[in-house]
Amino acid sequence: MRALALARRIMEFDKQAFALVTAKKEDGTMSSTTTLPDLMQRLKNRHEVAEGTMAFHFEKPPGWTFKPGQFMDVTLINPTETDAEGNSRSFSIASAPYENSLMITTRMRDTAFKRVLKMMPLESTVKIEGPSGDLTLHDDASRPAVLLAGGIGITPFRSIVLQAAKDKLTHRIYLFYSNRRPEDAPFLKELESLEYENPKFELIATMTEMAKSQRPWSGETEMISQEMLAKYLKGVEAAIYYIAGPPEMVKGLKATLTHSGINESDIRAEEFDGY
Numbered sequence: 001m002r003a004l005a006l007a008r009r010i011m012e013f014d015k016q017a018f019a020l021v022t023a024k025k026e027d028g029t030m031s032s033t034t035t036l037p038d039l040m041q042r043l044k045n046r047h048e049v050a051e052g053t054m055a056f057h058f059e060k061p062p063g064w065t066f067k068p069g070q071f072m073d074v075t076l077i078n079p080t081e082t083d084a085e086g087n088s089r090s091f092s093i094a095s096a097p098y099e100n101s102l103m104i105t106t107r108m109r110d111t112a113f114k115r116v117l118k119m120m121p122l123e124s125t126v127k128i129e130g131p132s133g134d135l136t137l138h139d140d141a142s143r144p145a146v147l148l149a150g151g152i153g154i155t156p157f158r159s160i161v162l163q164a165a166k167d168k169l170t171h172r173i174y175l176f177y178s179n180r181r182p183e184d185a186p187f188l189k190e191l192e193s194l195e196y197e198n199p200k201f202e203l204i205a206t207m208t209e210m211a212k213s214q215r216p217w218s219g220e221t222e223m224i225s226q227e228m229l230a231k232y233l234k235g236v237e238a239a240i241y242y243i244a245g246p247p248e249m250v251k252g253l254k255a256t257l258t259h260s261g262i263n264e265s266d267i268r269a270e271e272f273d274g275y
Contacts, residue, residue: 042059043125044101052184070134091155135269156270161191176232178224181215206224243267
């Protein structure tokens with residue numbers, strides 16, 4: 001899904017934000033080079049938000065706007081190491097637009113990119129490009145939103161639900177959030193607190209490997225399924241469904257929804273591959 005969004009990025013920029021330069025190649029055909037504005041932003045803070053998961057806060061460019069649920073590209077500048085995947089990655093913007101920084105959140109796998117990101121000094125600069133993506137909340141508040149998140153797939157949904165609460169949107173929002181253990185669940189306490197702040201928001205969190213946890217848990221312990229959705233969505237009609245998480249989870253939940261009669265046009269999804 002992100003690959004498609006990245007391919008459409010040119011169409012999402014204001015025409016006045018970049019210059020289109022054409023040049024004649026030696027074979028006589030015309031080539032074009034698109035020059036986009038480079039935004040060099042400083043790393044202001046980083047901290048752990050779950051076991052093996054870190055949040056990174058970058059300064060927000062003046063006047064730079066995005067919609068909750070969108071993502072941006074982050075490029076390391078002269079990194080101390082690199083690998084075949086290169087120096088750029090796409091990350092959902094986990095912060096809400098009203099917050100003062102741009103936050104990305106990622107599982108800290110042992111890759112060159114993430115080692116550099118973890119160790120680079122605060123105030124180091126990276127290049128950001130975007131925003132991109134259309135995993136954004138629909139406008140029609142009469143239609144409920146059902147968000148299905150697996151693990152780090154929570155990042156675009158954090159932005160969506162925090163901004164919805166801030167703006168006092170009247171959308172009814174149900175967030176199903178699946179992790180192996182509470183220790184692995186970024187922003188869990190924050191989302192639990194949000195239920196008390198926004199009466200239109202309901203969190204259904206589930207932990208599927210509690211035998212490996214050291215924390216108490218009284219919530220759901222099964223994977224998100226048609227039965228779980230039916231249990232918590234009684235009487236919910238005409239909902240729009242959003243899915244974000246590992247590819248297999250996304251594919252499985254899309255199949256579950258379509259098999260239960262949900263129209264594909266009412267399902268929006270984004271796969272989170274590890275890198």
